[in-house]
Amino acid sequence: MSAMLEHLYPIFILTGTTIAAVLLYLWLQARNANRLSLALIRLNEQLQFDMPVFLRNAWPVLAQSGVRGITWKLDWFGISMEGSAGKTSGTSVHREIEVGEMKLFIDFQQSQYNERRYFDEALIETFLLLLRTDMWIKAGTIDATFSQMSKLTLFLQHDMKNVAQFIQLMSDQLATVPAGKEQQILDYLRAAAPLIRHRADHIVRTLTIGQSRENPLRQMQLQEELSQICKLYHLDCTITGNAQISVPENTLDGALDNILKNYHDINLREAEVKPHVFITIQDNESDIKINISADNTPPVSHFERLFEPFWSSDPAGLGIGLYQTKQMLRICNGVISVGQSETGQLQFLVHVAK
Template sequence: MNELTSNNLVNAVWLGFILIGISLFFTAYYFRRQSKRLNSALSRLYELNQNCNQDALDFFDQAWKVLQSVGCERLQANIEWFGERKSVVQGAAVKARLVSKSYLVSREDMRFEMIVYMKRGASQHESVSSLVIKTFLNVLDQDLVLKQAEILTSQKRLERYQLFVQHEIKNIAQFIQLLSEQVKTVDSDENKVKLVNRLYGTLPIMAKRARKTVEHMQQPLSEFYEGHVETIKDLLVDVAQMYGLEVEIKGNVSTNLPKQVLVEVFKNILGNFRDHPSSNKPIQISISQETLTESIKINILSEKVTDDVLMPERMFEPFWTTSESGMGLGLFLSRELLKQVDGKIHFYQNDGTEFGFLIELPGLVTLNDKI
């Protein structure tokens, strides 16, 4: 009887060891699998960021598949990118028993507000999902730091006003290059007469523009912001003629904001319509102001007849451009200049058929009437 009990005890011990061994094996297998899953997800994030050239917007748009693979069910985000706003929703509709967590990644003019929905188990502090999300946020933050450093480095290398002059010199150089190409293609007396007549109207404008650029380079920065009473319509007409653009302008308002600031803003905005022509119809511009103390609104609108994809969130990002000859500074500089005079600028699209810019300027408090 004692021998039987002893054998049962031994068998029970062995069975216990076997169960413990099996349990340890599956535990090790589970952690090994989770570790491989974590390493794979992290590697994919880092590789994706490199493939996106550490561009925060591209990385954010493409990272969802990685987050989804580790248990994230839905991602909602509000993005503010250099003054433009964008809402993003990824994944399925919100279901019951999902846990939501909010995150914020922000650097100056770049801001990501996010809500991530996960299954309850995936939301645990040290789960694979939480670790991958934490890495995703760190990578996104580093991309913003790099973008910020790029801008700061540029600003240290070139003062803001020097950027305006450089941008203007580029435009004058493009005009000279275009003129050179037109001269090469003239093959008849009739075309020569047409070219001379065209130059008769445009060369004085470009010469005046070149003189002003030289004057600006010699002018103290403080004078750039001096204001005199100007009519906005006249400034827009001058810039449109400078670029050879057809415009139809409704309304007119006087302003005592600095003329050079407004001219630079209008040149940078209308320059985009010149560099990226989208319609043969004139550009529609409306100028309005309800009362002298209210803001002046300038709406610049054009039809969209090409298949080019317009990306509102990229419009005011410095050094981002789809033009081979552009620097990606025009709209960014317009926005920065408008900030100096408490103005604003927004890009908008209407059903994919029209697009434009809305400029808001502070109202007058010193003038007695509108023009």
């Protein structure tokens, strides 16, 4: 028995050494494949997830594996481009990726060695996943851009509707001015004209250069600003307190205009309702608080939907006034919250950081 074991010892040693060598070889192959996968990921990041550029520049990394060559054809939003690298002979693996208006046909020429093929296939799948991810990123960016453009269009519709209503309001005032009251209507027009000009400038700037967060700063006396808006909409108001603040133009003033216009619209829908608006301004060390409420207004039945885009209790409304208000306040480091009184009247609270 011992003699038999002595004869088997060399075989055991040879077998163990062979297994160890194979395991070491496979470990080195796996480590190399992992290194190349990370290199592809880093390259994709460096190229800012630009799929066509990544596709053209990935071969030096792939060439370090068992992949012998690639051939590809890309349809990029109706423009065809193609390319190849490495050798065109060998076992071919064909793949297709289609995302929206982007479609890729790609062939990989693999090594003939069986053990290398498994690692190459894993690397190829990583490469394809990165390409597909880049295509989805591009598609998502385009969808987000179109969505932003749609939102911008809606905001413009809302602003243009406000300007049109300003003009209608002034026209009505001019048409009904009684004799001897010309100075009164002139004072009204003098107060209303700057507000209309601000809105018109905002629309023109948005149409020409887009909705920019780099609006010029405007110094505002809040009590005066709020008083002018109330006069413009013929709202009876009581304003307590005052504060001065410098904010980007067409942000805080536009937000306050949207809030107060709601009370004017209530009066238009329900002629017997004449809201009296109460405004309190608190000038604190770090922020300014503006509290806006009104009596003699109907309660809100769907309070939770006030800031929901495209929802409005007014059949003629676009449903984006308060949603737009939140966006405007965000630009000037402000927020808005809303509450309800015991009888259901709205109470708006605007915070603006100094």
